[in-house]
Amino acid sequence: MEVDQGHPIKVVVRRTGLSPHVIRVWEKRYQAVEPMRTATNRRRYSDADIERLLLLQRATHTGRSIGQIAHLSTERLRDLVYDDEASSPPPSAAAWRELPEVPGSQLPESYLEPCLDAIRQLDRAALEHALMQARVALSQPMFIEHLVVPLMVTVGELWRNGSLRIVHEHLASDVVRTMLGSLSASAALSALAPKIVVTTPTGQLHEIGALIVASTAESDGWQVVYLGVNLPAEEIAAAVQHHGAKAVALSVVHPADDPRMADELLKLRRYLSPDIELLVGGRGSSGYKAVLDTIEATRIDDLATLRNHLETLRSPDA
Numbered sequence: 001m002e003v004d005q006g007h008p009i010k011v012v013v014r015r016t017g018l019s020p021h022v023i024r025v026w027e028k029r030y031q032a033v034e035p036m037r038t039a040t041n042r043r044r045y046s047d048a049d050i051e052r053l054l055l056l057q058r059a060t061h062t063g064r065s066i067g068q069i070a071h072l073s074t075e076r077l078r079d080l081v082y083d084d085e086a087s088s089p090p091p092s093a094a095a096w097r098e099l100p101e102v103p104g105s106q107l108p109e110s111y112l113e114p115c116l117d118a119i120r121q122l123d124r125a126a127l128e129h130a131l132m133q134a135r136v137a138l139s140q141p142m143f144i145e146h147l148v149v150p151l152m153v154t155v156g157e158l159w160r161n162g163s164l165r166i167v168h169e170h171l172a173s174d175v176v177r178t179m180l181g182s183l184s185a186s187a188a189l190s191a192l193a194p195k196i197v198v199t200t201p202t203g204q205l206h207e208i209g210a211l212i213v214a215s216t217a218e219s220d221g222w223q224v225v226y227l228g229v230n231l232p233a234e235e236i237a238a239a240v241q242h243h244g245a246k247a248v249a250l251s252v253v254h255p256a257d258d259p260r261m262a263d264e265l266l267k268l269r270r271y272l273s274p275d276i277e278l279l280v281g282g283r284g285s286s287g288y289k290a291v292l293d294t295i296e297a298t299r300i301d302d303l304a305t306l307r308n309h310l311e312t313l314r315s316p317d318a
Contacts, residue, residue: 006036006044016053019298021277023053025312030070032056048074055081060308067311111137115151119164119172127175140183140219144212145303148176152208173208180211183218191223194314195245199227199236201265203258209251209282216303217249220310233264237271247277247313249300256287269295277313281306 009020016023026032033052035043045053055077059069062084069077111134118126134147155172158164198214200206207229214224225243227236240248248268252261265288269278280292281300292299300306 005038006046007050009043009045012045012050012053013296014293015050016057017299018053018057019277020296021275022298022309022312026053026056026066026070030066032066032070052077059084061305063304065311066308111147112151112154115147116154119155119168122168122171124171124175127172128179131175131179135179135183140215141303144180144215144219148180148212149303152176176208177211180208180215183215193221193223194247195223195225195243196247196249196310197225197227197236197239197243197245198249198251199231200229200251200253201236201261201268202230202232203255203260203264204250204252204284205229206251206253209253210249212303213249213251213281213300213306216306217310220307221314222310233268233271236268240272240276245276247279248272249279249281249306252280252282252285252288254284256284261288262291265291265295265297269297277309279306279309
């Protein structure tokens with residue numbers, strides 16, 4: 001087919017980084033683009049459609065809701081994205097510090113050093129106390145995204161450069177795991193809320209990323225089926241079928257070059273029905289980009305991206 005007759009959805013996926021599922025939902029629910037149709041009713045997207053989807057993706061990454069921006073003209077989207085990105089701090093380990101003041105409470109950064117001091121001293125009680133104070137003072141999304149995530153990233157960096165021992169990392173992980181588990185246990189959700197299965201695939205033994213995803217999804221109104229770590233593809237698929245889940249979220253941290261991973265992901269995609277969305281994130285997920293593209297999984301690079309995808313998937317049309 002000639003290029004001037006439009007691009008198939010696989011090309012759009014490759015150029016935008018959006019999954020086919022999200023593209024279809026943005027098109028159907030929000031009328032974000034109106035692709036052409038072939039004689040056999042297949043979608044064909046123009047260069048203008050691809051540019052528009054790219055702009056929408058960039059806008060959602062800066063925190064915009066797709067429902068608030070999908071109706072804007074392409075020209076207005078360009079201006080909005082330019083303004084948002086120009087006013088955003090450059091991505092860095094310190095970017096989370098640039099936060100608005102929280103009325104009646106301290107900023108998340110004020111809790112980071114007490115937590116790190118407690119970890120350095122191997123003082124479990126002090127770490128639990130610092131986290132509990134933060135949990136009371138901060139909203140759940142802010143607690144997770146602007147304290148727990150930077151804390152665990154910092155602990156990992158300090159362990160890798162030799163400033164902390166593995167026992168420090170284990171203490172921090174255990175306390176944070178317990179804290180995130182208590183957040184999940186306290187969630188009160190409607191029985192009609194959509195369900196998402198959260199786990200790590202075979203060979204992935206790090207749990208914190210999956211727990212962060214589970215807590216974030218619950219705070220956004222999802223019923224989470226949390227399955228722990230190191231689960232084979234067939235068991236994940238069985239849980240999805242049993243619970244009638246709408247999506248699967250996988251955390252992939254280490255290793256980033258497990259030869260078994262590609263087979264596990266390919267099997268999982270075959271076991272799942274095509275309408276089940278696969279979300280994959282974590283530090284190690286970039287090592288499996290080729291297979292994630294093959295199975296049309298959605299890469300999740302941060303919690304803002306996760307929330308935007310969860311919002312899209314909650315659509316009755318999704």
